[in-house]
Structure formats: structure tokens, C-alpha cells
Amino acid sequence: MQKIEASSPAAQSADLIDANLGQLKRLFPELITEGANGIAVNIDVLKALVGDKTTTDNDEKYGLNWHGKRRARQLALSPSTGTLRPCPDESVDWDATQNLMIEGDNLEVLKLLQKSYAGKVKLIYIDPPYNTGKDFVYPDNFQDNIKNYLELTGQLAGGQKISSNTDASGRFHTDWLNMMYPRLKIARNLLKDDGAIVISIDDAELQNLRRLCDEIFGEENFAGTVLWKKKTNGNNMGVIPPVHDYIVCYGRSLQENTLLGIPISKEYLDSEYSNPDDDIRGPWTTSDLSANHEGPYFGVVNPKTGETHFPAAGRYWVFNEQDVLSRIKEGRIIFGKSGNAKPVQKKFLSERPSMRRKVESWWDSHGYNEDGTAEIGELLATKVFNHTKPKKLLQHVVNMATKGDDLVMDFFAGSGTTGHAVYAQNEADDSMRRFILVQLPEPLDPTNSEQKSASDFCDLIGKRRTIAELTKERLRRGALKIKATSTKKKADFGFRSFKLESSNIRAWNPKPTDLGQAVIEYQDHVLEGRTESDILYELLLKLGLDLCVPIEVRKVAGKDLHAVGGGVLMACLAPAIAGAEVDALAAGIVAWRKELAPAGDTTCVFLDSAFADDVAKTNLAAILEQHGIQNVRSL
Incomplete structure (x- = not known):
């Protein structure tokens, strides 16, 4: 009892x-x-x-409204106070790669990427947390989002996991909408005019997602929804077993090439097109001469047999009588391959407007969740992730929206399937697509039965117990597997790793009771422990430069001088520049800039606190200006 x-x-x-x-x-x-x-x-x-x-x-009024929407809009507009710190030791092919793997809260990271990547992303794919009534870790209701993020991920003492989105909270849909709105709002700015955003979702939030995207991207930019069969057996769950998910597609400004479609395989073309009559126009196939929309209705006479043909009941010819006669003479309308059947059109391969077909529902042969789980098990360890999207599905998404060196982004990177799919699709069609992945370093709890396997795997490879570490390891191993059989002469199987952190520059936040001491402390305004490389990459973000831009380093007057983008930016971020070093430093900068010969103006940047006094700083700027470098700044 x-x-x-x-x-x-x-x-x-x-x-x-x-x-x-x-x-x-x-x-x-x-x-x-x-x-x-x-x-x-x-x-x-x-x-x-x-x-x-x-x-x-x-x-x-018509629209989607919920408690907290105004606050969510303000979050999207508020600037980030963080930066991205480079981690070459955790990267693959740092010097050569054009791919990025960023560890951090995706809202803050999206804000930081605004200047550098606005209007440059061809495809954003995301698989956000489904609203299942379980907790997810994206609270955006703190004044200091960076501090909150560091506490949340255990990077500050006393940090703890904060999450709230359960059925019991009474804010089941509200919390999810408050999480999604600012992220989608900012993400739109990153898309090219012909870019697309593709979002995986299930029944719980499909309608809210559609209305949210209608508001952010515009109802007129809705491209459609692809139905994807995610598993073969629903186990009789629910009234209608949930064996499918939805893939919702919007354009930044919907155009013909927003979604390119799926390339048609050579095998398909060879099976559909042939040239049995040696037509000089090349291989051809046939299509119906009639349609079910109202149009011309008359008898078409076979010139060889005299037989008259009419459209089937409820159908009409697609051409008028004069056009039909002309096309029969040109051999574009035939009466079957035998010459005795109903009239059909000849469609020539050489005149096909596109070698791609439009995307429809992906019900079979596009991978299942179990395939994604098996892939992770093969690359990492069993049960590290459950229900991940299969690489095959993401390859289809990448293939239908991108080509060449297009930029792909996923800011809910999870197990890293999107990056793995980019590697695989580049190998498949000999392209050089690039990716930006963002993943929260959510701590893994070894005492949690659902996270123990993942936590143990992190221990095994000597990495921190976070989801972001699993993302990076999946990219490393997935790339090595493809690379082992690659036939490409030029390929990018690497990534640059960055981590979200507070700004390298100490914020001016004096205590009213001790302003004098605050002024003294702020003279050394770079945070302790931050390197010249850390400051340089924060500078790239502030100036709107690509994080994979080429950077050269040369010793000048005993200092590291960084030349970015072939001399567009030259930065000396040494902590101290003595007055006696100014002439030699200026001469080195002028000589190297002349050697690099950048197409446009050069910006030179130094740390303000590096100069012994204002005289040294003024003299350096004056010498550079005399040699045509007008844009001299201090940080």
C-alpha cells in the first residue's frame, strides 16, 4: 500500500x-x-x-502577440558588450580555412557578426529547440547578457544552469517566442537579398513560427514548407503518429534563385532523354500536349495517317491551331515514337531552362533521425546525441539553396550536422561553400542519465564537458572521414574556433565615491590576460572585417605589426611604445604598406594606453599622415 x-x-x-x-x-x-x-x-x-x-x-489587429514581445524587440536592438576570442589550438587549418565554429550564446554572437557579415549569408539553416515542455537554456531577461552567459555556462564562479520552459510554467509558447524573436530578427540582416532561411520545426510551434516569420521576413517572402519524414514508425503515439517534421522556408527578398532546387543527376537525364531518330537538336523526351486548364479545343490531324485527335475529356490543347501546325512541320510535335499515337511534344535537353528541379516533400530517401543518431555513434560514441538531423537531409538543404562559395550559417549548431553536410556537399559537387556555426557551450551533467554518455566521451577525449566540444569534435572527425577518400585538388576541411567573451577593453564604470582611482585604473584599459590577437579580432568585428581575412605579422621596431587584408588595416597592439621607438615604427609601417600596395586607404590602429605620453602619439600620427596614411586611430 x-x-x-x-x-x-x-x-x-x-x-x-x-x-x-x-x-x-x-x-x-x-x-x-x-x-x-x-x-x-x-x-x-x-x-x-x-x-x-x-x-x-x-x-x-491581425498579427501575433504575446507577453514579452516588446522586450524581445528591444533585445534585438540592444548592442552586445562582448567579443569573440580566437582559439587557434582548438581549430583545424587555422591559416587556410574560411569556416567558423563559434562557441557562445547565439543572440550575442549574431549581434557581434552584424558588421562583418551583414548581407553576406546565402543560407541560414536552424534546428531550434522544439517546444516539448522540457527546459531549454536561452534566458534573455538579464541586464548583462555576457555575464549571464558566462555564469550560465559555468565560466564564472557560482554559475548555475538557468532554464524555464515547461508546461507547468504556464508560459509554454511565450518563452519559446521570446527566445526565437530577437534571434530571427537579427539573423535577417545577415542574409543576402537572394538568401534563404530554412527552419526545422514540429507541430507544437509550426503555426507560431509561420506567423513570426511572416512578421519578420514578410508574408510575401514565404517560399513554402517541405514535409520531411523523420522516422518510419510512429509507435501509435497520439491520434496521428508524429512521423514527420516541417522544414519552413523564407527568403530575405524572395527571388527565382532564392531556392535553386535540387540538381538533376546525369543518371536521371540519361534515363529520360534519348535521340532515337538522330534529331540534330540532340536528345529529347516527350510531354503531354494537353492540360486541364481551359484553352483551345480542336482536332489535330496526323499528316501521315489522316487520323484526327482531340484532347481527352476535360482537357484542352496548350497551343492554338496555327502553332500546332507549325510545330508539326518543325518536328516538335510528333504522334508518339511509332507515328500512330496521340500527339505529344518533343522536349529537348539542350533547351531545358534549368538543370535543377523544384523542391517538394521529402518523404522517402532523405534520411531519418535514426540515421543521424547512427552517424554520431560511428563518428563519436553511441548515444552522445539522440534524434539529430541526418547529414543526408542537411546536404539536400545545402544543395537546394547554395552553390559555389556561398556562405551557410547555423546558429543552433547542435551536433554540427550542418558543417558536416557542407563538407560533404562541397566534395560531391566540387564547390567551396563556407560555413559559420554557433553553439552554446551548455554544460553536460555526468549524473544525468541522458547526458552521461556525452559527458564520458568528453572525458575520454580530454575536452570540457560541453555540447560545443562535441560539435567541434564531430567536425574534426567528419572532415577526416571525407578527406580520406577525397579526390578534390582544392578543399577546405578546416574551421577557425572562436569563443564568446566579455570585451577585451575594460568598460568605463566608475564608482561616484572614488572617481580619481577609477581614472588611474582605466589608464590600462585592456583586461588582464588578453593577448594582442584577442584585441585584433575584436578590432576586426568593430570595423566590419571578415574573421577569416588574411593576416600577416612582421616584427617592426621590436613590435608585432599586423597587416590585415593586404594592408587595408595595419595594427600595432603592443602594450608599450616608447617615444624613442616612434620613428622606427613609423618607417617600418610606411615601408611595408608600400610593399603591400593596398588598393584603397589604410587604417592604422594602436592602443591608446601604449604611448608614454601624448607627444609620442601625436608624432607617430603626424609621420604616418605625411606618407599618405590619413586614418590613424587609437583603441
Whole structure:
């Protein structure tokens, strides 16, 4: 017999509020909504239901609204106070690669990438957390998002995992929308005009996602929804077993080449097109001469047999009578390959407008979740990730929207399938697509049964117990597997690793009671432990330069001088520049710039705190300006 504890629900009186809400929801489901503190009753709807005419329609308008939307919009507009620190030791082919793997809160990272990558991304694919009633780790309601992020991921003492998105919270949809809105809002800015965003989603938030994207991207830029069969057996779950997911597609500004379609294979073309009559126009196939939309209706006479043909019931010819006669003379309309059948069109391969076909639902042969789990098991370890998207599916997504050296982005990178798919598709069609992946370094708990295998694997490879470490390791191993059989002469199987951190420059935040001490401390305004390389990459972000831009380093007057992008930017970020070193440093900068011969102006940057006094700083700027370097800045 089960013992009833004093604190158990069975020992408590009935919750009358829950009972009342339950009855209201059964009778009038439109009454129940989500408010600031959870479940709420829409008073205006209640008044309308009982015939109270005092309600007004001042606030009635079409659109999606929820508690916190205004705050979510403000989050999207607020600047980040962070930076991205380079991690060459965790990267692959740092000096040569054009791919990025960024560890951090994707909202902050998206903000930091605004200047450098605005309007440059051809495809954004994301597989955001599905709203299953389980917790997800994206709280954006703190004043200092960087500090919150560091605490959240255990990078500051006293940090703990903070998450809240359960059915019990009463904010099931609200929390998810507050998480998604600012990220999608910022992501739109990164897309090229003909770029596409492709989002995997299930039934729980499909409708909200559609309305959210209609607002952010514009309803007119909705390209369509692809149905994807994710598993072969629904195990009789639910009324309709959930064996599918949705892939929602929008364009930044929907154009013909926003979604390119899937290239048609040579095997398919060879099976469909042939040239049995040695037509000088080359291989051809046939298509129907009639359609079910209203059009011309007349008898078409076979000039060889005299037989007259009419369209089938309910169908009409696609050409008028004069066009049909002309096309028969040109050999573009034939009467079957035998010459005695109904009239059909000849369609020549050489006149085909595109060698791609439009995307439709992916019900079979596009990979299942179990394939994604098996791939991870083969590359890393069994049960490290469950229900990951298969590489085959993501290759189709990459293939349908990108080509050449297009840039692909995934800011919910998870196990890294998108990066792996880019590697694989580049190998398949001999292209040089690039990727940017962003993944939160969410800590793995070895005491959690669902995370133990992943945590143990991190211990095995000597890495921190975070999801981001698994992402990077999957990229390394996936690339090595493809590279082992690659036939490409030029390929990029690497990535540059970066980590989100607080800015390298100490914020000016003096205490009103001790302003003098604050001024003294701020003279050395670079945070302790930050390197010249850290500061350089923050500078790239501030100036809007690509994080994979070529950088050369040369010793000048005993200092490291960095030439970025062939001399577009030259930076000496040494912590100290003495007055006696100014002439030699300036001469070295002028000589190297002349050697590099950049096409445009050069910006020179130094640390303001590096100069012994204002005289040294002024003299250096004056010498550089005399030699045509007008844009001299201090950081």
C-alpha cells in the first residue's frame, strides 16, 4: 500500500483554481491565454461571450502577440558588450580555412557578426529547440547578457544552469517566442537579398513560427514548407503518429534563385532523354500536349495517317491551331515514337531552362533521425546525441539553396550536422561553400542519465564537458572521414574556433565615491590576460572585417605589426611604445604598406594606453599622415 506523505498532492485539498480553469478551457478554449505570470483569462473575450458590449476593438489587429514581445524587440536592438576570442589550438587549418565554429550564446554572437557579415549569408539553416515542455537554456531577461552567459555556462564562479520552459510554467509558447524573436530578427540582416532561411520545426510551434516569420521576413517572402519524414514508425503515439517534421522556408527578398532546387543527376537525364531518330537538336523526351486548364479545343490531324485527335475529356490543347501546325512541320510535335499515337511534344535537353528541379516533400530517401543518431555513434560514441538531423537531409538543404562559395550559417549548431553536410556537399559537387556555426557551450551533467554518455566521451577525449566540444569534435572527425577518400585538388576541411567573451577593453564604470582611482585604473584599459590577437579580432568585428581575412605579422621596431587584408588595416597592439621607438615604427609601417600596395586607404590602429605620453602619439600620427596614411586611430 502506498504511503501518503503530508506534502504529497494526494494529502492536499483540491486546487479549485485549476479546476475552474480546466472547466473554462473545456467550454471556451479561446478564453485561456498566457500572461506575465503564467495562465491567464482574456477578460475582453469573456465579456464578448456574455454579450457585454463595453469592450472595444481599438487593440484588435491581425498579427501575433504575446507577453514579452516588446522586450524581445528591444533585445534585438540592444548592442552586445562582448567579443569573440580566437582559439587557434582548438581549430583545424587555422591559416587556410574560411569556416567558423563559434562557441557562445547565439543572440550575442549574431549581434557581434552584424558588421562583418551583414548581407553576406546565402543560407541560414536552424534546428531550434522544439517546444516539448522540457527546459531549454536561452534566458534573455538579464541586464548583462555576457555575464549571464558566462555564469550560465559555468565560466564564472557560482554559475548555475538557468532554464524555464515547461508546461507547468504556464508560459509554454511565450518563452519559446521570446527566445526565437530577437534571434530571427537579427539573423535577417545577415542574409543576402537572394538568401534563404530554412527552419526545422514540429507541430507544437509550426503555426507560431509561420506567423513570426511572416512578421519578420514578410508574408510575401514565404517560399513554402517541405514535409520531411523523420522516422518510419510512429509507435501509435497520439491520434496521428508524429512521423514527420516541417522544414519552413523564407527568403530575405524572395527571388527565382532564392531556392535553386535540387540538381538533376546525369543518371536521371540519361534515363529520360534519348535521340532515337538522330534529331540534330540532340536528345529529347516527350510531354503531354494537353492540360486541364481551359484553352483551345480542336482536332489535330496526323499528316501521315489522316487520323484526327482531340484532347481527352476535360482537357484542352496548350497551343492554338496555327502553332500546332507549325510545330508539326518543325518536328516538335510528333504522334508518339511509332507515328500512330496521340500527339505529344518533343522536349529537348539542350533547351531545358534549368538543370535543377523544384523542391517538394521529402518523404522517402532523405534520411531519418535514426540515421543521424547512427552517424554520431560511428563518428563519436553511441548515444552522445539522440534524434539529430541526418547529414543526408542537411546536404539536400545545402544543395537546394547554395552553390559555389556561398556562405551557410547555423546558429543552433547542435551536433554540427550542418558543417558536416557542407563538407560533404562541397566534395560531391566540387564547390567551396563556407560555413559559420554557433553553439552554446551548455554544460553536460555526468549524473544525468541522458547526458552521461556525452559527458564520458568528453572525458575520454580530454575536452570540457560541453555540447560545443562535441560539435567541434564531430567536425574534426567528419572532415577526416571525407578527406580520406577525397579526390578534390582544392578543399577546405578546416574551421577557425572562436569563443564568446566579455570585451577585451575594460568598460568605463566608475564608482561616484572614488572617481580619481577609477581614472588611474582605466589608464590600462585592456583586461588582464588578453593577448594582442584577442584585441585584433575584436578590432576586426568593430570595423566590419571578415574573421577569416588574411593576416600577416612582421616584427617592426621590436613590435608585432599586423597587416590585415593586404594592408587595408595595419595594427600595432603592443602594450608599450616608447617615444624613442616612434620613428622606427613609423618607417617600418610606411615601408611595408608600400610593399603591400593596398588598393584603397589604410587604417592604422594602436592602443591608446601604449604611448608614454601624448607627444609620442601625436608624432607617430603626424609621420604616418605625411606618407599618405590619413586614418590613424587609437583603441
